[in-house]
Amino acid sequence: MKFDQPLQAAKLIKRYKRFLADVELPNGEVKTMHCANTGAMTGCAEPGSTVWYSTSDNPKRKYPNSWELTQTKEGHWICVNTARANRLVEEAINKKAITELQGYSSLRTEVKYGSENSRIDILLSDEDKPSCYIEVKSVTLLEENGQGFFPDAVTTRGQKHLRELIEVAQRGERAVLFYAILHSGIEKVSAAHHIDPDYHQLIKEAEQAGVEIICYKAVLDQNELYLDNCIEFRQTS
Structure with missing residues (x-):
């Protein structure tokens, strides 16, 4: 971008x-x-x-x-412009830069779904496979030794999105939580148990339900932004 x-x-x-x-x-x-x-x-x-x-x-x-x-x-x-995250992920999918999200024929954004009246950031569809619901979150909180965390404050909205993704996974469709790493110093990501313990617990429940967690780091400078490489998500106890 x-x-x-x-x-x-x-x-x-x-x-x-x-x-x-x-x-x-x-x-x-x-x-x-x-x-x-x-x-x-x-x-x-x-x-x-x-x-x-x-x-x-x-x-x-x-x-x-x-x-x-x-x-x-x-x-x-x-x-710091969180509105860029969704566009970065959409662009990367269209350019086939996200290996895990290839093979779909249709991409739509801001589609209504879920029992809590949400809008999914990106919905991928294809006649030959279940739809893929992708919720995008931008990660900018860096602590020690390259460790990134999400969220950086209590997020009831983020908790709601996790519950919606769990429902998607439970009905047999593909549910993806996509962390766009928008801080050049972050090398690995975890849920911020010390900031939002409820979100942290929901992440555990989401993984158990089959929600996929994908993390890609952006290359950033004053000229352009783009998602470049997959990095590790570490679940904490």
Whole structure:
């Protein structure tokens, strides 16, 4: 995925009200921009980090600039725009870059499903096999020794999605939880038992029910993003 226009760099002053961030441009101007991330953004929003942002030509937008990437003082690249994750996975599937998700003739997005009135991120279909329901989550929380975790805050929405995937698996269709690793420092992933124990327990139940967990890491810089290689998911006790 290449950005429509080259991203511009600024220095992060602060993120606030969940959806806003103030940055300082190279010329000293302070600008407020949109932050498309509802999570805690732990380690992704440290003041003084480099922010890479895009600019919309939509005249109706109050904040035309969007925070896309963080480049940390340690040299890590992080995609903080969670809306990019679904597009990255969709693009990778279409390019046959995800080995585990090949062999389907149809791809649809945001399809209604489930007893809790959800929308699946990606639905793959083919006449000769069961449909494949894919829920995409972006992973940006890095702790020690390359260990990544999801979620970075308690997620009742994420718990709901796991329950829906369990139902899919139980009725004999294919259910996939896809972790898009959007932090260059993450080398392995686990459910964050220390942050959301209910989600952690549901992950165990999901695996027992037959839900597949697939993790792919992105290559990131200010020019493009793409999913490159499969990495390990480690279940914790």
